[in-house]
Amino acid sequence: MNFVPCNHEFASVVRASFAQQGFMKMMGATLDRIEPGEVDISALYRDNLTQQHGFLHAAATTALADTASGYAALSLMPAGSEVLTIEFKVNLLRPAAGTRFTAEGRVVKPGKMITVSRADVFAYTGHAPVLIATLLATMIIQPG
Amino acid sequence: MNFVPCNHEFASVVRASFAQQGFMKMMGATLDRIEPGEVDISALYRDNLTQQHGFLHAAATTALADTASGYAALSLMPAGSEVLTIEFKVNLLRPAAGTRFTAEGRVVKPGKMITVSRADVFAYTGHAPVLIATLLATMIIQPG
Amino acid sequence: MNFVPCNHEFASVVRASFAQQGFMKMMGATLDRIEPGEVDISALYRDNLTQQHGFLHAAATTALADTASGYAALSLMPAGSEVLTIEFKVNLLRPAAGTRFTAEGRVVKPGKMITVSRADVFAYTGHAPVLIATLLATMIIQPG
Amino acid sequence: MNFVPCNHEFASVVRASFAQQGFMKMMGATLDRIEPGEVDISALYRDNLTQQHGFLHAAATTALADTASGYAALSLMPAGSEVLTIEFKVNLLRPAAGTRFTAEGRVVKPGKMITVSRADVFAYTGHAPVLIATLLATMIIQPG
Numbered sequence: 001m002n003f004v005p006c007n008h009e010f011a012s013v014v015r016a017s018f019a020q021q022g023f024m025k026m027m028g029a030t031l032d033r034i035e036p037g038e039v040d041i042s043a044l045y046r047d048n049l050t051q052q053h054g055f056l057h058a059a060a061t062t063a064l065a066d067t068a069s070g071y072a073a074l075s076l077m078p079a080g081s082e083v084l085t086i087e088f089k090v091n092l093l094r095p096a097a098g099t100r101f102t103a104e105g106r107v108v109k110p111g112k113m114i115t116v117s118r119a120d121v122f123a124y125t126g127h128a129p130v131l132i133a134t135l136l137a138t139m140i141i142q143p144g
Numbered sequence: 145m146n147f148v149p150c151n152h153e154f155a156s157v158v159r160a161s162f163a164q165q166g167f168m169k170m171m172g173a174t175l176d177r178i179e180p181g182e183v184d185i186s187a188l189y190r191d192n193l194t195q196q197h198g199f200l201h202a203a204a205t206t207a208l209a210d211t212a213s214g215y216a217a218l219s220l221m222p223a224g225s226e227v228l229t230i231e232f233k234v235n236l237l238r239p240a241a242g243t244r245f246t247a248e249g250r251v252v253k254p255g256k257m258i259t260v261s262r263a264d265v266f267a268y269t270g271h272a273p274v275l276i277a278t279l280l281a282t283m284i285i286q287p288g
Numbered sequence: 289m290n291f292v293p294c295n296h297e298f299a300s301v302v303r304a305s306f307a308q309q310g311f312m313k314m315m316g317a318t319l320d321r322i323e324p325g326e327v328d329i330s331a332l333y334r335d336n337l338t339q340q341h342g343f344l345h346a347a348a349t350t351a352l353a354d355t356a357s358g359y360a361a362l363s364l365m366p367a368g369s370e371v372l373t374i375e376f377k378v379n380l381l382r383p384a385a386g387t388r389f390t391a392e393g394r395v396v397k398p399g400k401m402i403t404v405s406r407a408d409v410f411a412y413t414g415h416a417p418v419l420i421a422t423l424l425a426t427m428i429i430q431p432g
Numbered sequence: 433m434n435f436v437p438c439n440h441e442f443a444s445v446v447r448a449s450f451a452q453q454g455f456m457k458m459m460g461a462t463l464d465r466i467e468p469g470e471v472d473i474s475a476l477y478r479d480n481l482t483q484q485h486g487f488l489h490a491a492a493t494t495a496l497a498d499t500a501s502g503y504a505a506l507s508l509m510p511a512g513s514e515v516l517t518i519e520f521k522v523n524l525l526r527p528a529a530g531t532r533f534t535a536e537g538r539v540v541k542p543g544k545m546i547t548v549s550r551a552d553v554f555a556y557t558g559h560a561p562v563l564i565a566t567l568l569a570t571m572i573i574q575p576g
Binding site for chain 1: 161162164166191193210211229230231233235
Binding site for chain 4: 305306308309310311313314334335336337338339340341345346347348350351354355370372373374375376377378379380
């Protein structure tokens with residue numbers, strides 16, 4: 001889908017909000033791509049992000065996916081808006097084994113108040129990326 | 145509901161698994177309560193766990209809730225089992241404002257292979273606890 | 289939780305809306321209980337509501353649960369409001385075997401615009417009721 | 433994705449199971465497409481499938497989506513298997529206004545025991561199809 005942004009500064013809005021997230025900073029996460037309705041966020045494997053078997057913790061996978069889908073939603077919102085996650089569901093499809101993880105957030109249905117978005121999370125290990133999780137979320141706009 | 149554990153060592157099983165989670169260590173999370181089908185986990189507010197408005201990040205709230213509901217499920221499983229989250233849905237009900245956060249994980253329906261569990265997350269600020277999130281999860285057992 | 293309705297006619301509002309649902313009529317569903325934030329809806333087993341093994345179809349179970357949780361939300365809304373389901377997640381816990389099925393809808397968190405509610409569905413067979421499904425939903429108010 | 437079925441009779445397995453569903457019969461639903469990991473199911477608008485505003489009831493939309501994603505999963509399973517829905521989440525994106533509704537079920541991640549699948553539901557009105565709902569489900573195989 002090709003979305004038309006209503007705020008031409010959408011990329012800098014996303015970057016400014018992302019920079020304020022202590023959690024993303026702690027994860028060492030980076031914004032890889034910001035297009036209208038599409039935001040990708042990556043993080044490298046770290047020992048302090050693991051679950052009990054040494055894989056990336058579901059919460060870390062989820063953090064990338066929720067944040068990417070939230071900013072995908074924000075990229076289509078009017079200037080001054082903020083985005084909040086109302087709820088999401090995530091399926092953890094395979095063990096989160098890899099050296100790098102990328103969440104690809106995409107808007108499913110934009111709205112004036114409610115936006116539905118999704119994210120797929122891929123693990124990279126030097127070979128082809130592996131789909132490890134998929135998330136479906138409901139976002140709400142807070143007007144500026 | 146009163147559940148009967150099939151492994152009398154359930155509490156030490158949960159403690160041992162929890163101790164191996166880098167993510168829980170990073171959050172400074174603690175196991176407050178381990179009963180059959182019931183596990184509570186808490187963490188204090190920290191700057192590196194925030195979202196863009198300074199509240200606890202949804203991923204941190206979710207980490208507590210997912211982990212508490214997973215260990216509630218594990219507490220009813222046979223010796224040697226491990227637990228994996230297949231999927232969960234979480235509703236973020238109020239801003240995660242507080243100095244301490246506690247997730248109360250409870251088993252809804254135990255099973256030989258699939259266990260459904262839930263968690264409510266409360267924020268503490270000195271007054272009455274405030275319900276900030278509710279999570280519903282599907283867990284799968286990996287036999288020992 | 290004890291909720292205070294803001295519309296004293298909440299019960300007749302729910303009854304009037306329910307009466308307009310062709311789907312509920314087709315299922316022969318009945319409104320058993322309407323309290324502030326709490327609505328119960330029942331239906332009897334019917335051959336045209338089955339899945340491939342002769343149990344109640346997940347969609348019929350879900351219809352009762354979604355409708356009960358939606359009207360639980362509506363019962364707390366101002367006069368003239370309508371309620372729409374944004375999304376829900378349902379866990380189907382046991383085979384839907386029984387002669388009667390009751391969904392107990394309950395509000396988790398009321399709001400001016402967004403209300404989160406849940407429903408448990410029980411099967412009756414002459415013995416103790418059996419929990420067969422649990423649903424967690426996000427509802428939105430449409431002002432009158 | 434291109435999936436390789438492990439049972440060459442997958443299409444007749446799906447057809448036989450579908451034919452036993454009283455609920456699908458009641459809706460007048462039809463199987464439009466059965467490929468490995470992909471099943472489409474349609475139904476026409478009917479008065480007895482409506483909610484209170486005259487649109488297709490969320491439960492009818494959901495019935496199509498859940499069934500299509502379940503049979504998409506079944507199409508990849510060994511001979512003799514049956515499929516059960518463990519859980520699903522559905523987002524209702526737009527009013528279900530149309531004369532015909534088609535759910536396109538697709539497997540996201542096949543598995544020996546657990547398969548994750550999704551479905552998009554489109555409304556047809558003579559113009560371009562409109563996406564009215566998206567569902568994400570967890571299915572479990574019952575071996576033959």
